[in-house]
Every structure is written in C-alpha cells, then in structure tokens.
Amino acid sequence: MSYLPLPTALLLILLSSLTGQALAADETGDSPASAASGSLYNVERSEAGNTPLDEQLGEQLRSDTSVLTMEVGDQRFHALRQEADTAATAGWVLLLPDPGMGPAWPQQVEALLFNLAQHGWLTLALEPPRISAPSIPERTLPVMKSFSAASAAAPSDSETPETSTEEQSPEPSFGERFNERVALALEQLPNEEDKPRIFLAFGRSAGWSASFIAEHPELGASLIILDAIPDTQTDAPTLEEQWGKLTSTRVLDLYHTPLPGYPQAASDAQVRKAQSQRAKMEYYRQSRIAPPFSGWQKEMPWLSQTIRGLIKSQIVKPMEEQRRKERYAVPDSPKQVKPGMPAN
Numbered sequence: 001m002s003y004l005p006l007p008t009a010l011l012l013i014l015l016s017s018l019t020g021q022a023l024a025a026d027e028t029g030d031s032p033a034s035a036a037s038g039s040l041y042n043v044e045r046s047e048a049g050n051t052p053l054d055e056q057l058g059e060q061l062r063s064d065t066s067v068l069t070m071e072v073g074d075q076r077f078h079a080l081r082q083e084a085d086t087a088a089t090a091g092w093v094l095l096l097p098d099p100g101m102g103p104a105w106p107q108q109v110e111a112l113l114f115n116l117a118q119h120g121w122l123t124l125a126l127e128p129p130r131i132s133a134p135s136i137p138e139r140t141l142p143v144m145k146s147f148s149a150a151s152a153a154a155p156s157d158s159e160t161p162e163t164s165t166e167e168q169s170p171e172p173s174f175g176e177r178f179n180e181r182v183a184l185a186l187e188q189l190p191n192e193e194d195k196p197r198i199f200l201a202f203g204r205s206a207g208w209s210a211s212f213i214a215e216h217p218e219l220g221a222s223l224i225i226l227d228a229i230p231d232t233q234t235d236a237p238t239l240e241e242q243w244g245k246l247t248s249t250r251v252l253d254l255y256h257t258p259l260p261g262y263p264q265a266a267s268d269a270q271v272r273k274a275q276s277q278r279a280k281m282e283y284y285r286q287s288r289i290a291p292p293f294s295g296w297q298k299e300m301p302w303l304s305q306t307i308r309g310l311i312k313s314q315i316v317k318p319m320e321e322q323r324r325k326e327r328y329a330v331p332d333s334p335k336q337v338k339p340g341m342p343a344n
Contacts, residue, residue, distance in 0.1 A: 057106060062114065068188065072180045073172075077127040079185055080106065082117040090120040090316070091196035092189045096182070098203030098229070099128040099174075107296045108202055115304035126185045128205060129177040132233055175235050178208045186219075194323070196315050197221040200307075204231040211237040214245035222250040222315050224307065227259060227293075228272065239272060243279035250315050251276070253286040254307070256293035285314050 057067050057078065066081040084090070093116055097105035109125040117123050172180075189197075199221055201209035206228035213221050223246070228239060253272055259265040269286065276284040287310060291302050 060106060060110075065113075070181070070184055072177075072184055075129070075177060075180070077129075077181060079127060079188070080109070080113060080125040081188065082113050082123045084120050084122050085118045086120040088120070089122045089190075089195065091192070091198065092122040092124065093198045093200050094182070094185060094189065095123060095125040096199060096201045096205040096209050097125065097128050098205055099131050099231075100204055100229075101128070101202075102130075110298055111296070111300040112200065112304055112307065115299075115301075116308065119308055122189070124185055124189060126181055129174055129181065132171070132174045132235075173235050174233055175208065175211075175237075178205075179212060182209075182212055193220070196311070196319060198224060198311065198315065200224045200226065201228075202226050203229045204236075207231055207237045207239050207242065210239055210242035210246060210251075213249060214242050217248075222252075224252040224254065224311075226254050226307075227256055227262070227265065228253065228268070229262060230268075240275045243276050243281055243284075247279065247281050248283070249281075250283040250318070251281065251285070252310050252314055253284065254289055254310070255286075256289050259293050283318075285310070 057080070061067070061080065062082075064083070066083075068079040068081055070077055070079060093112075095109045095113060097108045101108050105127055106125070113123045113125050197219060199209045199213060201223065203226075206225040207230070209225070210223060213219060213223055225239075230236075230238065253269065253276075255265055255269045257266040257269070266288075269288070273284075273286050276286075287306075289303060289306055
C-alpha cells in the first residue's frame with residue numbers, strides 16, 4: 001500500500017552486519033550518556049573529522065539492528081529497524097523522535113526500540129527532519145549607503161550584474177519533509193491488517209504525527225504521544241486542531257511531570273485532556289508517568305514497562321475484543337412469512 005506518491009524516492013537499505021556490542025563511549029565522544037544528565041534536550045554535535053553518522057550508529061547499536069539509509073529528493077536520512085525477538089510479531093511501532101533532539105535522536109528512542117522488540121514488536125525509529133530556519137522579516141527601514149572615492153569605480157546602476165542561470169529551489173517545508181519520510185518508512189513495515197500499527201511520537205513530533213494519521217485514516221493506526229511539546233514553526237499543526245479528526249483513533253497521551261526544561265508540562269496535559277473531551281474523543285486516554293524524568297538512557301525499565309502495559313490494555317485487548325465480536329456476531333435472520341401472506 002502506498003500512502004503518498006513518492007516518484008523521486010530512492011531507498012538505500014543498508015542491512016548492516018554490525019560487529020560486536022555497543023562500544024563504550026570515550027571521554028570526548030558523543031555518547032548516549034550525554035543525553036541522560038536530566039536535561040530534556042542535551043544535544044552533542046559531532047565535530048569535523050569525527051566518525052560519520054552511519055558508523056556512529058553502528059557503534060552504538062546492537063549487532064542485529066538494521067540501519068536503513070533513505071533518500072527522498074535531496075534528503076538523505078536514516079532509520080533503525082529492530083526485528084521482534086519472537087517468532088510471531090505482535091505488530092509494529094514507528095518511533096518518531098522529537099526534531100529538537102538533532103543528531104542525538106537515537107538516544108531518545110534507543111530504550112524503547114529494543115525493549116518493545118524484546119516483547120514481540122517490530123520497531124522502526126525514523127530520523128526527524130531538520131527544523132526549518134525562521135524566515136527573515138522584510139526590511140522596513142531605509143538602507144543606509146556610504147560613499148567614498150572608491151565608489152567611482154563601482155559599476156553604475158544601469159549595468160546589470162551577472163546572475164547565475166540556475167536558481168536554487170526553495171527547501172520543502174518541514175511538514176512536507178516529515179510526511180515524505182513517514183510515507184517511505186511505512187513502505188518498510190508489513191501491511192498486516194489484523195495486527196496493531198502504532199505511531200509513538202516524542203515531543204514536537206506529536207502534532208505532525210497526529211496530522212499524518214488524520215490525513216491517512218486507511219492506516220488504522222493508533223497514536224502514542226510522549227511528553228508532547230508544541231512546535232513553534234509557522235506551519236506546525238496543533239493537537240487541538242487534530243483531535244476532531246481522530247475521534248475513532250486510539251490515542252494514548254503520556255507525560256512526565258516535573259519535566260526538566262518544560263515547566264508547563266502538567267498544565268499543558270490538562271489542557272490537552274480538556275480539548276479531547278470537547279472533541280468527544282472516545283478512545284483518548286491520558287496517563288502521567290510516575291517517576292520524574294532523569295534523561296534519555298540506554299535502558300529505561302519503568303518507562304518501557306508502562307508503555308507496554310498501556311499498549312496491551314488500551315490498544316491490543318480492545319482490538320481483540322472487537323474482532324471477537326465481529327467473528328461471533330449473529331446475522332439478523334429474515335422474518336418468517338406464512339404461506340399465502342405477502343411479505344412486508
């Protein structure tokens with residue numbers, strides 16, 4: 001099933017046979033621990049000459065993790081695929097990191113990527129697009145010019161400066177790039193209608209993920225948002241705008257409080273819940289994650305267990321009950337008509 005036309009999409013799948021277990025981080029390198037200090041977004045950028053991202057991922061991940069390198073137009077990005085550790089998969093989970101994580105996005109998804117796979121889920125984590133730079137407002141003040149003797153040698157206004165014949169096309173919007181990446185990632189996931197399909201969106205990716213699901217109801221996907229943060233980009237969709245389109249979608253709204261770097265986490269969660277009630281979202285559930293957030297780490301047992309439990313109780317079991325009802329539903333029998341009596 002193709003969810004968006006991608007005539008220019010080119011997928012280069014690198015099923016990396018990564019050797020060894022994750023290497024211990026050295027004192028100066030980028031390491032998962034750098035994002036585990038309690039700061040919500042502690043981004044460590046690679047300096048020139050450091051290991052390329054492909055190799056960095058290979059060093060950080062398990063040996064059975066597949067690193068996918070994808071291209072859409074001029075975009076080149078990565079995804080991490082982890083097969084389920086069971087013979088039969090429970091379904092798939094698409095993990096969508098917060099764009100604010102930048103190059104540290106693997107650290108945000110690592111714990112859930114592996115833990116969910118260990119419990120029967122096929123997981124795929126997708127590198128987010130770069131956040132669009134804010135547009136520069138038009139100049140409203142007059143431009144001041146300085147004149148000197150050298151100005152006589154400058155070309156006159158009548159002279160036309162040489163211009164490049166090839167004008168650089170504008171970069172697609174963040175929303176376009178996000179949707180293209182998600183659509184290509186979905187091509188790498190099995191199309192099994194009888195198994196759950198889940199988007200797990202972190203931070204600022206919550207609104208974008210909700211918008212994608214709303215635009216593609218044929219997916220039948222459920223949505224989990226973790227520590228949702230409003231995106232301040234000009235074209236960013238808000239969750240409030242999407243709630244009315246997701247009345248038949250199972251939505252789990254999970255949040256930490258207190259949340260370092262985001263003091264309004266609790267109040268914003270209350271607002272989202274009130275908005276969902278006004279939108280009459282029958283399948284919306286909100287839950288506070290009890291332990292305080294202490295940074296993204298390689299293993300987060302409490303968070304992983306909480307999410308697995310909610311997936312089972314709020315997504316898997318309701319789907320099984322619905323299928324059971326459909327399987328054993330008794331069709332309405334036609335009314336018996338006595339001989340010689342006209343049928344109504």
